[in-house]
Amino acid sequence: MSATGIGAAVRRKEDRRFITGTGHYTDDINRPGQAYAYFVRSPHAHATIKSIDTKAAAAMPGVLAVLTGAELAADKIGNLICGWMIHSKDGSPMKMAAHPALANGKACHVGDPVAVVIGETLAQARDAAEKVKIDYAVLPAxxxxxxxxxxxAPQIHDxxxxxxxxxxxxxxxxxxxxxxxxxxxxxxxxxxxxRLVPNAIEPRAAIGEYDSGAGTFTLWNTTQNPHVARLVIAAFIGMAPEHKLRVIAPDVGGGFGSKIFIYPEEVVALWAAKRVGRPVKWVAERSEAFLADxxxxxxxxxxxxxxxxxxxxxxxxxxxxxxxxxxxxxxxxxxxxxxxxxxxxxxxxxxxxxxxxxxxxxxxxxxxxxxxxxxxxxxxxxxxxxxxxxxxxxxxxxxxxxxxxxxKFPHQTPVIMMYDAGDYNASLKRAMELADYKGFARRKRESARQGKLRGIGFSTYIEACGIAPSQAVGSLGAGVGLWESAEVRVNPTGSVEILTGSHAHGQGHETTFAQVAAERLGIPIDNISVVHGDTDKVQFGMGTYGSRSGAVGMSALVKALDKIEAKAKKVAAHMLEAAEGDIEFKDGKFSVAGTDKSAAWGDVALNAYIAHKFSGQELEPGLKEGAFYDPTNFTFPAGCHICEVEVDPETGNADIVGWTAVDDFGVVINPMIVEGQVHGGIAQGIGQALCEGAVYDKDGQLVTGSFMDYCMPRADHLPPLKVDMTVTKCPSNPLGIKGCGEAGAIAAPAAVINAITDAIGTEQLAMPATPQAIWAALQKTNRMPQAA
Amino acid sequence: MAAQKGAQTATVSMTVNGKPVTGDIDPRTLLVQFLRENLRLTGTHVGCDTSQCGACVVHVNGKAIKSCTVLALQLEGADVLTIEGLAPPNGPLHPMQEAFRENHGLQCGFCTPGMIMTAVDMVRRKGHDLDDRTIREELEGNICRCTGYHNIVKAIAAGARAMRGSATTSKAAE
Incomplete structure (x- = not known):
């Protein structure tokens, strides 16, 4: 293993800009002449919109436009869609109701966007939004x-x-x-x-821009999959033809799924930009994000x-x-x-x-x-x-x-999946050793002496990642294929640009994709840059979710690197006056088998471009290759998480006193980054189990609508985490990767609840297991710590 | 926030990252808006609207504050330090920045400037030997959704140790 190749804990290339405050998130970007959008949202969970009076708002200082669903419909802006068809048992298709980007006639949830004000400044847009008069007839919700x-029950969609x-x-x-x-x-x-609220710390944001001379749109957007956004906004929303819409996902501050989707606000930002002839920026406030993400x-x-x-x-x-x-x-x-x-x-x-x-x-x-x-x-x-x-x-x-x-593998389950590889006993055994399972009874007695109830809980989880084989998901109703693309561009000086359809919003692709290429090409990692998140640069891609970037995105990279190596060998053969089949490539050097003749990577790259050593008619100049990789199966990361809790019977507070995670992600490119993904996933899982929960009242008002009311896990909610791995290689992709992004969030909730219910002696405990919920459950069991 | 046409404006002057700055602003402009929009120092982030997340933490007169919770006009004459001023551009990193990088204390990076500014202030108040419990309790006002805090805690402990005797320590923590 080289210092920067596969398996090395390389420090991240992207970090410098983030730790010095020089990143470029969407809200950090301002476009010349930019105006601001502020949405008027329904305060009712279910209401008929009888009328909207925009006159007073339009007359406010700095207001460029006040737009509603009626204008959106008049401009023939299409509805938002769900892209995966599910059929009912009786064969009927799912009932997809119309979803306009601005409500037209009816609002269906608190926060449903009803109108938008475009102002010279954000403050002016916000002030004017208060003057939009909407007459609602409130319906039961x-x-x-x-x-x-x-x-x-109230009927929401006909x-x-x-x-x-x-x-x-x-x-x-x-x-x-x-x-x-x-x-x-x-x-x-x-x-x-x-029910959970994803709450990436960067709120969603969009800047729409329209170039009337060229007839082209540009959208800067907090998205995990810019190409899918472009496809949907072009083909279904009908904003612009696909080749006249550029979507840029710059630095994106966390996603966790919530930034996969195509939302009303980015559609409106584009549409409004054309209407007012100015770039239009929208940035969600956190309270808005609770109602809109x-x-x-x-x-x-x-x-x-x-x-x-x-x-x-x-x-x-x-x-x-x-x-x-x-x-x-x-x-x-x-x-x-x-x-x-x-x-x-x-x-x-x-x-x-x-x-x-x-x-x-x-x-x-x-x-x-x-x-x-x-x-x-x-x-x-x-x-x-x-x-x-x-x-x-x-x-x-x-x-x-x-x-x-x-x-025994492969294993066909009765529910479609064919598990390809794993050793579940190995991760269980390792986790039990690390967690000192044998010592639990002693620790339980010690806790009891302190007046605490101790419990232990397992979660031996499996997930299907590496999403996904296109034919398979197509047969199940998916509207898209779930392959991934990569392109490798070698410059004449030998430096390399990797263009990937994957998108990083915290996962560290600029480092890990470079590691894969550095190992393969034998060049320093600093000579490699990774380009993603711009539909004008990367031809197409399916984005990042479902723990797919390693298993699918890097597999596409490997395929492109195969082609690069094959082409470079042809160039080297001409340079070294040898048969192509005699050229060997290792550690950044092309050599002729059985001789001391060789050419360095940089020389071959230069020769590919100057094209002096071969006929440009026999071999194309240049060194650039692309590949699409479609997986043949899902991947199946699995592992064992063990949670140990101490419950205070007086207060009902559950303290997580031990966490052991042993996961099998297949081959790991960068263990430091993988462990970080595990930590983050566990925190979200513990959050779900102990404190997070979106609460609606009977009228459909979101009671937990801010960080004051919705309990995000903080540093003192969480224990230090013991993380280890076992490895069975994934047989279906070239690097043997299974994926790691979601494991913690998948494994953790069951481990926590299994541990708490073990401690308190009742299974009647719902998530989030708040101190109040645990205390109430304990009143029924009356379990007290038994030190004996 | 840029001043509105025809609206009442006010002038504020302060020192930001060692440089004197002046702005004509809408009186309701928050410090974070002044930093981000008027000065284009976009390293200070806004992650919430209830003073909970800590993505906007900067130092004012040597103390960590949430820049979303103070009006720019309240800071006439103040000395403000943001993430951009913690280390010279293109120069060596501040030990706390270096510790976050070395310990993988960040993923998406959005909460990171606030975390680092909080951490530097934590060292000023609590010293260079910070245990796990102290760091976790001191991070009460900073939310991270990516890291599970594990590596942030490690990074702050390491950064605090590295700040002992480092030249940038006294400047940043003053």
Whole structure:
């Protein structure tokens, strides 16, 4: 391993600009003549818009325009779309309601944008927004997914009776029933997977610009996938033809899924820029972000697991109601279906699985993918069932897991996925050693002496990442292919630019992609730069989410590097007057096998461009190659997280006193960055388990609408984290990478709740397990610390 | 925020990163807006609107404050230090900046300027030997969504040690 190649903990190339305050986030960019957009949003969860009077607002100082949904429709700006078709059990297509970028006739959630004011300054736009008079007829609202389908619930969209978007199922219901009939023990759980607000610390932002001479638009946008944004805004919204729209995602301050989607505000920024003939900037305020960024999770589930007398799992069945909010966001339909039910086999051999999912509209902010997206919900169901099953049957939870692990690969689950490689016992064993599982009883007694209840919880999770084989997802309803592209441009001086369709918003691609190329080409990492996030530079790409950039994006890079090497060998053969087949390339040097003749990387690069040593008719000058890589399978990162908590029975406070994570991500490019991804994921998972939860009141008002009310995990909520890895190579991609971005968020919630319920002696504990919730649960069990 | 046409404006003068600056501003302009829009010092970020996230932390007269929670006009004559002034451009990094890089104490980088400014102030108040618990409690006013704080805590402990006796320490922490 070289100091900067694959496997090295290289310090990040991108860090200097971030630690010196010289990064370029969207809000750091100002365009000449820029005006500002401020949105008028519905204060009601559900209301008919009877009239909008913009006269007073338009007369305010500095106001350039006040625009509404009527004008948007008149300009034939298309609706936002959901790009993944799900069919119900009866074969009918999902009920996608119209989603205009500005509400037209009806507002469906608090925060639904109804009008926009464009002002010379932000303050003027904001002041004028207060003068927009909207006459609403307030309608009854529903925020709770379980209530949305009940008779008498308010009807949100005519297209979807009983607010039901689809009723989908996966698996063989009859076979599962048979399996349950033969069961020795059945564990049953009712689970609420709490609604979360992603809250990347950089709020979303957009600058739209229109060049009337060229007829071209430019959008600077906080997006995880600029090309997908361009495609949707061109092909579906109809703003401009694709070749006349440039989307730039500059430095982006965190995404976690919430910046995948195509939102109303960027559409309006582009449209308004053309209307007023000035660049238009919009930056979300945090309170606005709570009402405008897609939320995550929000499942209500009943799940059951059947065991035989030895504790072998016979079957699993689950019925889930998934809240998709007021409109179907870009990928919302796929999250509670193909990203959820397909993972219900966990790390286990489960002969039969059946899952039903009803997706519903409610008068809440749209819900879409948030770190893990469906897989945390599946893991929570499986890992709670297994843990509770072990407790009910009096078995050791680690032993019960081990007994049921998939041990032979490839393994076909009953829910589509074919696991390709893994060693689940290895990560469990390593985690138990690191967590000193054997010493837990002693630590529990010590805690009891301090008046504390100690508990331990496991989560042996699996996820499907490396999203995704295009043909496979196409057959499941995806509107796009999920390959990735890369281009390698070698300059005449031998320095290299990598253009990737992946996009980094904290993941460190400028370092890790350069590591892959440095190792392959044998050149210093400082001679390599990584270009991403601009549709004028990178031809196409599918962006970053689903832990796909390593497994898919880097595989495309490897493919492009293969082509570079092949072409460079041809050049070297001419330079060295040898047969192409005799040229060997190693450590940045081309040599003729069996001789001492060689040419350095830089000389070959220069010769490729000056083209003096070969006929330009026989071999094209230049050294630049591109590749598209379409994966052949998902990847299957898996691992074991062990959480240890101390609960204070007086206050109900749960302190996480130990965290051990042992993950198998396949081959790791940069362990420092991978560990950082694990840390961040765990923090979000602990946040979900202990403190985060979006709360709507019965009128559909978001009660937790700021950082004062929505509990973000802070440094003192979290313990130091013990992180280690085991490795089984992913067989389906050239580098053997599985992906690491979501693991922590997927694994953590079940580990925390398993630990707390172990401590307090009841399974009746919903997330977030706040001190109040834990204290209330303890009042029913009356469990007190037992030091003896 | 630029002054509005025809609106009431006021003049404010202060020292920012060692340089005297003056601006005609809308009186409601927050310090963070003055820094970002008038002076184009965009390293100081805005991550919330309730003084919770700490992305906007700068030093005023040697103490860390949230620049989203003070009007620029309140700081007439003040000495303000932002992330851009912590180390000379193109020169060596401040030990705390270096510690964040070395310990992978940042991912997306958006909260980072505020974290570093808070950390430097923490050293001024709490000294160079900071334990895990102290650092975590002192970070109460700074939110990071990426790192799980693990490496930020490591970075601050290392940066605090490295600041002992370093030339930039006294300047930054004054």
């Amino acid at each position: 529903v925020a709770d997914p379980a209530a949305a389908q009940k008779p008498g 297209i979807a009776p009983k607010n039901t978007i689809y009723q989908w199922s996966l698996g063989d219901a009859k076979a599962v029933d048979v399996a349950f009939k033969s069961a020795n023990h059945v564990t049953k759980l009712d689970i609420i997977n709490n 897609a939320h995550g999770r929000d499942h209500v589930t009943h799940a059951e697991m059947a065991f035989d007398a030895e504790g072998k799992i016979l079957g699993l069945r689950a019925k889930t109601i998934a809240n998709l909010g007021a409109y179907m966001s870009t990928f919302s339909s796929s999250v509670p279906t193909y990203l959820y039910a397909t993972l219900l086999s966990g790390q286990y051999e489960i002969p039969q699985i059946y899952c039903e999912v009803d997706a519903v509209y409610t008068n809440t902010v749209p819900v879409d993918a948030y770190r893990g997206a469906g897989r945390p919900e599946a893991t929570f169901v499986v890992e709670r069932l297994v843990e509770v099953g072990a407790r009910e049957m009096g078995q050791d939870p680690a032993e019960l897991r081990r007994k049921n692990f998939v041990k």
